[in-house]
Amino acid sequence: MGRTSRKSEIDFVAAARRWTENNKDGRKPTIRDVAELAGVSKKTVSRVINNSPLVNAATRSGIQGLIRDIGYQPDPQARGLASKRSFLVGMISDNPTPQYVVNIQHGILDVLRKTGYELVVHPCDRKSDTFIEDARRFIEVQKLYGVILTPSVSEDERLAEVMRELGCAYVRIASIALDMERRMIVTNDRVGGREAARHLAKLGHKRIAVIVGRRSFRSSHERRAGFEEGLAEYGISLPTEYVLQGDYTFESGLALGSQILDLDPAPTAVFASNDEMAAGVLQALHVVGQTPPNSLSVVGFDDF
Amino acid sequence: MGRTSRKSEIDFVAAARRWTENNKDGRKPTIRDVAELAGVSKKTVSRVINNSPLVNAATRSGIQGLIRDIGYQPDPQARGLASKRSFLVGMISDNPTPQYVVNIQHGILDVLRKTGYELVVHPCDRKSDTFIEDARRFIEVQKLYGVILTPSVSEDERLAEVMRELGCAYVRIASIALDMERRMIVTNDRVGGREAARHLAKLGHKRIAVIVGRRSFRSSHERRAGFEEGLAEYGISLPTEYVLQGDYTFESGLALGSQILDLDPAPTAVFASNDEMAAGVLQALHVVGQTPPNSLSVVGFDDF
DNA sequence: TGTGAAATTGACACCGGTGACAACAGGCGT
DNA sequence: ACGCCTGTTGTCACCGGTGTCAATTTCACA
Numbered sequence: 001m002g003r004t005s006r007k008s009e010i011d012f013v014a015a016a017r018r019w020t021e022n023n024k025d026g027r028k029p030t031i032r033d034v035a036e037l038a039g040v041s042k043k044t045v046s047r048v049i050n051n052s053p054l055v056n057a058a059t060r061s062g063i064q065g066l067i068r069d070i071g072y073q074p075d076p077q078a079r080g081l082a083s084k085r086s087f088l089v090g091m092i093s094d095n096p097t098p099q100y101v102v103n104i105q106h107g108i109l110d111v112l113r114k115t116g117y118e119l120v121v122h123p124c125d126r127k128s129d130t131f132i133e134d135a136r137r138f139i140e141v142q143k144l145y146g147v148i149l150t151p152s153v154s155e156d157e158r159l160a161e162v163m164r165e166l167g168c169a170y171v172r173i174a175s176i177a178l179d180m181e182r183r184m185i186v187t188n189d190r191v192g193g194r195e196a197a198r199h200l201a202k203l204g205h206k207r208i209a210v211i212v213g214r215r216s217f218r219s220s221h222e223r224r225a226g227f228e229e230g231l232a233e234y235g236i237s238l239p240t241e242y243v244l245q246g247d248y249t250f251e252s253g254l255a256l257g258s259q260i261l262d263l264d265p266a267p268t269a270v271f272a273s274n275d276e277m278a279a280g281v282l283q284a285l286h287v288v289g290q291t292p293p294n295s296l297s298v299v300g301f302d303d304f
Numbered sequence: 305m306g307r308t309s310r311k312s313e314i315d316f317v318a319a320a321r322r323w324t325e326n327n328k329d330g331r332k333p334t335i336r337d338v339a340e341l342a343g344v345s346k347k348t349v350s351r352v353i354n355n356s357p358l359v360n361a362a363t364r365s366g367i368q369g370l371i372r373d374i375g376y377q378p379d380p381q382a383r384g385l386a387s388k389r390s391f392l393v394g395m396i397s398d399n400p401t402p403q404y405v406v407n408i409q410h411g412i413l414d415v416l417r418k419t420g421y422e423l424v425v426h427p428c429d430r431k432s433d434t435f436i437e438d439a440r441r442f443i444e445v446q447k448l449y450g451v452i453l454t455p456s457v458s459e460d461e462r463l464a465e466v467m468r469e470l471g472c473a474y475v476r477i478a479s480i481a482l483d484m485e486r487r488m489i490v491t492n493d494r495v496g497g498r499e500a501a502r503h504l505a506k507l508g509h510k511r512i513a514v515i516v517g518r519r520s521f522r523s524s525h526e527r528r529a530g531f532e533e534g535l536a537e538y539g540i541s542l543p544t545e546y547v548l549q550g551d552y553t554f555e556s557g558l559a560l561g562s563q564i565l566d567l568d569p570a571p572t573a574v575f576a577s578n579d580e581m582a583a584g585v586l587q588a589l590h591v592v593g594q595t596p597p598n599s600l601s602v603v604g605f606d607d608f
Numbered sequence: 609t610g611t612g613a614a615a616t617t618g619a620c621a622c623c624g625g626t627g628a629c630a631a632c633a634g635g636c637g638t
Numbered sequence: 639a640c641g642c643c644t645g646t647t648g649t650c651a652c653c654g655g656t657g658t659c660a661a662t663t664t665c666a667c668a
Contacts, residue, residue, distance in 0.1 A: 028444070030624055041648045046626060056646060073445050077385045078624035081653050086381065088424075102402035105425055118446065120392075120422045121409055140332070141377050142422065202627095206644095334654055345618045350656060360616060382654035385623050506657095510614090 012038060012062040019070045029072045037070070038063050049074050053268050054204040076116065086143040087117045092135055092159075093150040094126040101150065108148055117145065126153055136162050144168055169195070197230025200269045209242040209260050209267040211253065227271055242267060316342060316366040320373035333376045341374070342367050353378050357509055357572050380420065390447040391421050396439055396463075397454040398430040405454065412452055421449065430457055440466050448472055501534025504573045513546040513564050513571040515557065531575055546571060 019029065019037055031049075035042045040059065047055045048063045066072075080086040089112060093101060108119055122138055124131060139147060139162070146169035153159060154172035163170040200208055208231065212224050228238055244259060246252035253272060260270060319341035323333065335353075339346045344363065351359045352367045370376075384390040393416060397405060412423055426442055428435060443451060443466070450473035457463060458476035467474040504512055512535065516528050532542055548563060550556035557576060564574060 032624075042625075043627095043649080044647060047647090050626090054646065059646085073441065075385070075624055076445065077381045077390065077447070078653090079626075081379070081381045081385055081655085082624075082626040084626095084653075098402040098406035101406055106427060109425075109427060118424045118426070120424050121413070122422070123410060123413060137377065141380065143381070336654075346655075347619085347657095348617060351617090354656090358616065363616085379654055382623090383656075385625085386654075386656040388623075388656095 012066045013069075029070050031072075031074065034063065034067060034070070034072050038066055050203070052203050080143060084143065086145060088120050088142055088144055089117050089146045089148065090120045090122050090138065090142065090144045091148040091150065092122050092124055092138075092153050094124055094152045096150050096152060104148065104150060120144075124153065126156065132156075132158050132162060135159060136166070139163070139166055139168055146170060194226040194230035196271055197227045198233065200271065201231060201234035201236055203269075205267075205269040206236060207242070207267040208236065208238070208269045208271060209244065210238060211244045211246045211256050211270065211272045246272070316370045317373075319343075320370050323374045327374075333374050335376075335378065338367065338371060338374070338376050342370055384447060388447065390449060392424050392446055392448055393421050393450045393452065394424045394426050394442065394446065394448045395452040395454065396426050396428055396442075396457050398428055398456045400454050400456060408452065408454060424448075428457065430460065436460075436462050436466060439463060440470070443467070443470055443472055450474060498530040498534035500575055501531045502537065504575065505535060505538035505540055509571075509573040510540060511546070511571040512540065512542070512573045512575060513548065514542060515548045515550045515560050515574065515576040517549075517551060550576070 019033065023029075031042050031045050035045045038045065040063070044055065044059065045063055045067075048060050048067070076087045089108065091105065091108065105119065105121070112119060120142065122135075124134060128134070138144070147163060149156075149159065149170060149172045160170070160172065197208075210224060210227060224243075231238055244256045246256050257270075260267060323337065323341055327333075335346050335349050339349045342349065344367070348359065348363065349367055349371075352364050352371070380391045393412065395409065395412065409423065409425070416423060424446065426439075428438060432438070442448070451467060453460075453463065453474060453476045464474065464476065501512075514528060514531060528547075535542055548560045550560050561574075564571060
């Protein structure tokens, strides 16, 4: 293990060379190029891009290598158009202190970095009577994946309502500036859980484990409920042995991670109620030498 | 005149009503819906959206009304994918003072507002050795229409070189923060002129007038030269009677505007070397009761 | 009243991906 | 050997627009 079939490897490497040689004109490669070079269908490449578990490990790593070698970058516009979404996150604000805005922007971008998402800023005037309407169009037209609402607009319930209606993830930032403290309130626990479930199910996962927080945390409960709803939509059930309990810490994630690895049949995905625990699970995987999402997908909740 | 054919008007209005009635499910209209309702091809609607002069005035206004009535919004992703561009402008900066950044952001957004373009912020670390490479990918992958470079990164010649290579419009902002003054330097006069020419030519314009600045301004000369190059690409010539001379002021634009209207055959488009003059031309049009781009397209150079 | 140029419109493929679903290869129980 | 399930891959239509170029209409003018 740890090494994929020799034959495949060689093929892919040769393919990469072939590309660099034939591409004197510096055209950017598309998914079709990758597919043809790899001798597979576009769809398979697409699966690799999206980390679908429905791909043979050897095929996957070969294609991944090829992608790296020829420097292929999927086109966000095409992806978005086809899947009716976008890779943009918006930030709607109404004139808070600059220092504050910039801080938030950086915070968001730190999270977004390496995910391929980009941040679109959108100042506005909350007093304008077309405010809500404008925001709505902005979100709808750009098909924003999520939106950050900074103080002042974050307090607007009408806006929050719009977000829910559009099914757009959102984060309302509270705290009245000045202090650097950023308290974020994710208000849609249940929706978020459901989204996560859909996400995993769509990727083709059938066996999914869940790590919940302490029973006493209401949010944890909400998330799990939403998650089960989401799974149900895809006709996937959640066996009790797949539900583990943590306490929102990294350590508990770590412990539960190895526990999960011992499950039989092993789940192909794990849903952790928060990022700390998700990180713990990942760590556990590293320890045993596996790296997701090759063999196991891990989704943290807070994670944008 | 001033009123389009009665028959068309009625048809379009009826079409709008038909839509609102049949659309109980609140689906967002697409270009196809508009086309079918209007009884024209998608392409014609597309032309209206893009202000192409190749559309009959009556058809145009009818479709515009229909679009307003049913609240159609073209999808930027689809538009971008098909035309290999995007409706995004980037701002690359490396940690200048927050106050400054926010100011610039607002300034840019003021210009962008109502144009359908959005601003994507992209902080970076100029000292990173992948800096240039990262920026390049950012621009390339997002197919940015243009980029704003704030101080520090704006001084980086390598980056400017990349922008030129990618044919991406860019603005380098000079001045060392602190003072609110924003001095912008548009460095690609010639390229800009050429772009403007291509733009108009692609839209189908054949008769294009040009307003240049005083002979002594080098930049004006550069722009005009670039512009002619662009026209030449499309086999369009620039008769001397279509070249008028202004002095970069609103008033001169106004004067030349009416002068242009008297030309015979009248041009279908005007290229002004700066925005002041473009505004003047627009004003002249208003005076005689025409409004672009129905009868005349006006392009200002500085205008993003 | 024909005729060529200009004005207007449409047909159709394509941009670069994804969704839905069919197809096919093994492995396994009977 | 047969049916069935899991795992893996491919086919094909479609997302919502635009580019290209051909087709049609209009109109001035010979």
